[in-house]
Amino acid sequence: MRVYDIIKKKRDGSALSKEEIDFFVSGYARGEIPDYQAAAFCMAVYFKGMTLQETTDFTLAIRDSGKTLDFSAVNGIRADKHSTGGVGDKTSLVVAPIVASLGVKVAKMSGRGLGHTGGTVDKLESIPGFRAELSEKEFIDIVNSVGVCIVGQSSELAPADKKFYALRDVTATVDSIPLIASSIMGKKLAADDDCIVLDVKTGSGAFMKTLEESRALAKVMVGIGKRAGKKTVALITDMNEPLGKYIGNSLEVREAIKLLHGDGEQDFKDLCIALSAEMLYLAGKGSLDECKALAKDSLASGKALKTFRDMVKAQGGDVSVVDDPWKMPESKHFHYVLAPENGYVTALNAEGYGLAALTLGAGRNKVGDKIDYTAGIVMIAKKGDLVEKGDWLAMLYSNDKTTFEKAEKIILESTEITNDRPQKRPVVLERIE
Ligand code: URA
Numbered sequence: 001m002r003v004y005d006i007i008k009k010k011r012d013g014s015a016l017s018k019e020e021i022d023f024f025v026s027g028y029a030r031g032e033i034p035d036y037q038a039a040a041f042c043m044a045v046y047f048k049g050m051t052l053q054e055t056t057d058f059t060l061a062i063r064d065s066g067k068t069l070d071f072s073a074v075n076g077i078r079a080d081k082h083s084t085g086g087v088g089d090k091t092s093l094v095v096a097p098i099v100a101s102l103g104v105k106v107a108k109m110s111g112r113g114l115g116h117t118g119g120t121v122d123k124l125e126s127i128p129g130f131r132a133e134l135s136e137k138e139f140i141d142i143v144n145s146v147g148v149c150i151v152g153q154s155s156e157l158a159p160a161d162k163k164f165y166a167l168r169d170v171t172a173t174v175d176s177i178p179l180i181a182s183s184i185m186g187k188k189l190a191a192d193d194d195c196i197v198l199d200v201k202t203g204s205g206a207f208m209k210t211l212e213e214s215r216a217l218a219k220v221m222v223g224i225g226k227r228a229g230k231k232t233v234a235l236i237t238d239m240n241e242p243l244g245k246y247i248g249n250s251l252e253v254r255e256a257i258k259l260l261h262g263d264g265e266q267d268f269k270d271l272c273i274a275l276s277a278e279m280l281y282l283a284g285k286g287s288l289d290e291c292k293a294l295a296k297d298s299l300a301s302g303k304a305l306k307t308f309r310d311m312v313k314a315q316g317g318d319v320s321v322v323d324d325p326w327k328m329p330e331s332k333h334f335h336y337v338l339a340p341e342n343g344y345v346t347a348l349n350a351e352g353y354g355l356a357a358l359t360l361g362a363g364r365n366k367v368g369d370k371i372d373y374t375a376g377i378v379m380i381a382k383k384g385d386l387v388e389k390g391d392w393l394a395m396l397y398s399n400d401k402t403t404f405e406k407a408e409k410i411i412l413e414s415t416e417i418t419n420d421r422p423q424k425r426p427v428v429l430e431r432i433e
C-alpha cells in the first residue's frame with residue numbers, strides 16, 4: 001500500500017477501504033507518515049467527504065491508535081455527554097451530578113479550552129485545590145463512591161486524534177463533518193461508555209453555523225455510535241448567543257453552582273434538564289418524560305448539589321465555594337460596557353463574546369498558553385431585553401486591565417440593538433436518534 005495512492009484515491013472522490021484507512025491512521029500516529037502527506041489527506045477529505053462507512057472506519061482507527069479505558073471495576077451503567085463546543089457552556093458541571101445523583105455513573109474525561117470555546121477541565125481547575133489529573137485507580141474509586149468524577153483527557157487515549165487535530169488546526173481543515181465526527185467519536189469510543197449523549201451546537205458560536213450542517217454532523221455521529229454498539233442520541237442546540245449569562249472559567253463555575261442551588265437562567269437550566277433526561281433515558285431510568293421529571297427533582301431537591309459537593313471534595317477542591325458561589329476567586333479589575341443606544345437586544349454573537357473573553361485572558365490562543373481563571377464576562381442584558389443608552393450591557397473581569405478596551409470593542413461589535421422585539425427560540429432545536 002502506498003500513502004500517495006491513498007491520498008490520490010480520496011482526492012479523486014473514491015471511498016477508501018478499511019485497510020487503507022487503518023494503514024493511514026496507524027502510520028501517521030506512529031510517525032511513519034509525515035505531516036505534509038497527512039495535511040494533503042485531510043484537505044482531500046475536506047473537499048470530497050467520506051461515506052458513513054469510511055467515517056466509522058476512520059473513527060475506529062482513531063480509537064484503536066491508543067489505549068481503551070477499562071471500566072470493568074465501575075459498578076453500574078455509565079453514561080456521558082459531549083458538546084461540540086460553545087461559549088458559556090458549563091452544562092457538564094450540572095448535568096454530570098444530576099445524572100450521578102440518580103444512580104447512573106459518570107466517569108468523565110474532558111478537554112481544555114482552545115480558541116473562543118471553553119473547556120470543562122479549566123473551569124473545574126478554577127476551584128481552589130481541585131485536581132483534574134488523577135491516577136486511573138483514584139478516578140475509578142471516586143466514580144464508585146461518589147457516582148461522578150471529571151478528569152482531563154488522558155494522553156494515552158486516541159493519540160492519533162491529537163496529531164490530526166493539531167494538523168487540522170493549522171491547515172484550515174477543522175470544519176469538515178467526517179473529520180469532526182471521527183475526532184469526537186474516536187475519543188468517546190476509547191472512553192468506552194455504555195450511553196453517549198451528544199450536544200451538537202449550531203449557530204455563530206459553533207463549528208457548524210447552520211442547522212443543516214449541524215443536523216448532518218449529528219446524524220453522522222449518532223450513526224457511528226450505533227455502528228460501534230453504543231446507545232447514542234444527539235440534541236441540536238442553539239449557540240447563536242452564549243449559554244446563560246457568565247463566560248469565563250471561575251465565573252461559569254459560579255453560575256453552575258448557582259443553578260445547583262436553584263437559581264439560574266432559563267436557557268441554561270432547560271439545556272441541563274434536557275441533556276440529563278437523555279442520559280437517564282439511555283441508561284434505562286424510564287420514559288423521556290419520566291427522566292425529565294427525575295432530573296428536575298434532583299436539581300430542585302438539592303440532590304445534584306450534594307453530589308457535586310462530594311465530587312469537588314473527593315477531587316481536593318475547596319467546598320466552601322460550593323456552599324457559597326460568591327466565594328469563587330475574582331479578578332483584580334472589572335469594567336462596565338454600556339449600551340450605545342436605546343432598543344431591544346436582538347443579537348449577541350456568541351463567537352464575538354467568546355473572543356472577547358479570550359482577549360480578557362479567559363482562554364488560550366495555542367495549546368499550553370496560561371489562562372487567567374478569573375477573567376471573563378457577566379452578561380447583564382440578554383436577547384430580548386429592552387435597554388436604554390448608558391445601561392449596563394455587560395461586566396468585564398480581568399487581572400490585566402489593558403485588555404478592557406479591545407474586549408469592549410468586540411462586545412459592542414457583537415451586540416445588535418434595534419427597535420424590533422426579537423423572537424426567542426428554544427435552546428433545544430432538534431433531537432436525532
Ligand atoms: N472537538 C473535537 O474534539 N474535535 C473536533 O474536530 C472538533 C471539536
